[in-house]
Every structure is written in structure tokens, then in C-alpha cells.
Amino acid sequence: MTNHIPLITQALEAVICSPEHNAKTIESFFAPNYQQKVNGIELDYPLFVAHMAQLKQLGKTMELHILAIAQQGNKVLTHHIVGVSKKSGGHAITEVFACFTVDNGRISGCQELTRLIEGQEEDKHLGSVH
Secondary structure (H helix, E strand, O other): OOOOHHHHHHHHHHHHHOOOOOHHHHHHHEEEEEEEEEOOEEEEHHHHHHHHHHHHHHEEEEEEEEEEEEEEOOEEEEEEEEEEEEOOOOEEEEEEEEEEEEEOOEEEEEEEEEEEEEOOHHHHHOOOOO
16 A cells, blocks of 8 residues: 555645745646535635635745644545734634545545634635635
8 A cells, every 4th residue: 555644744735834826836746636625615626726826825824733644545634733824914723634535646635624723703714715
């Protein structure tokens, strides 16, 4: 069985922690048929790319802390925290539980639940804003 944990950690670090939006970086980790569901909101690949672009517009910096990660077959489960220093001066911290699906060396899906730990009311939708 292939260990997909390095792929997931590299993808999260490259896409979340980079201060700039880079569609090519996203493309290198995520399949073109990528589907994500965040708190019941569905994002296809183009909406996911738009979501990441919007986060980079809102955030000055983003930090990632993986608390736990495990794999079963082609599924990788993560429990992680994302901290966002917003360009508007505020700060938000979101707790994320995610189940990634890996196919042919790229991430093809994600089922995710997010919970705002710290921030403004509008920050509740940082996990799916686009």
C-alpha cells in the first residue's frame, strides 16, 4: 500500500502556508475532477481554486498545525488547525477534520468539517468561501 500521508502534508503546507495563490501548485496536488464538501457546501475543482484564491485575498498569512493524521487504504484523515492573520487586521483560528481521497497520486476528494475557534462571525465560512 502506498503511503499517502506525505502527499497530504505536502499539499496542505504548499497550498495553505504559501502567501501567494498559485494555481499550478494546486494542480500538482489535486486532480482535475476534485470534489470537496465542507460543512455541507460542495466545491468542485474550479470552485476549490477560487476558494484558495479568495483566502489569499483575505489573509496576510496562514499557518497550519497538523494535530493528527492517519491513513486507511486511499483515505487520509487529518485533524488540523489553520490560523489566518487577515489583511483587515483581524485573526481567525479554524479547527478542521478532513478525510482526503487519493487516486493516481493526486487528491481527488475531501469531506471536511470545520469549526471556528477564534474570530469574527464572518470567519465561520473561511473553510468554503469562494
